Amino acid sequence: MNNQGRxxxxxxxxxxxxSQIVLIAGADSEPIQRLIGSYRDSDKLVDLSRGxxxxxxxxxxxxxxxxxxxxxxTLATRYLEGLxxxxx
Numbered sequence: 001m002n003n004q005g006r007x008x009x010x011x012x013x014x015x016x017x018x019s020q021i022v023l024i025a026g027a028d029s030e031p032i033q034r035l036i037g038s039y040r041d042s043d044k045l046v047d048l049s050r051g052x053x054x055x056x057x058x059x060x061x062x063x064x065x066x067x068x069x070x071x072x073x074t075l076a077t078r079y080l081e082g083l084x085x086x087x088x
Contacts, residue, residue: 005017005019006018008021008058008075008078008079009070009078010048010058010066010068010070010075011048011049011050011068011069011070012050014048014066014068016058016060016066018079019061020060020061020062021058021059021060021061021079022059022060022061023057023058023059024056024057024058024072024075024076024079025056025057025059025072026055026056026057026071026072026073027054027055027056027057027067027072028055032057035057035065036054036057036065036067039065044063044064044065045064045065045067046064046065046066046067047067048066048067048068048069049067049068049069050069052069053069054067054068054069055068055069055070055071055072056068056070056071056072056074056075057072058075
């Protein structure tokens with residue numbers, strides 16, 4: 001499947017080109033928590049959860065770490081199935 005030019009919906013009003021995704025992972029594991037901690041003081045951590053619990057992280061090709069309230073499994077399913085169309 002070709003996700004070139006497609007967008008992945010990361011949450012409310014948050015979209016990312018599929019071609020920029022390096023990693024989608026759950027936010028609850030200890031290694032991911034350490035990764036989040038290492039990004040805390042940098043300008044490359046973007047919290048898209050809007051105050052909800054962080055359920056997933058997305059690492060981009062440009063080195064940004066995005067926190068999302070959407071489950072990692074849901075993001076991966078959207079990515080793989082190509083269910084990524086902007087709403088009208």
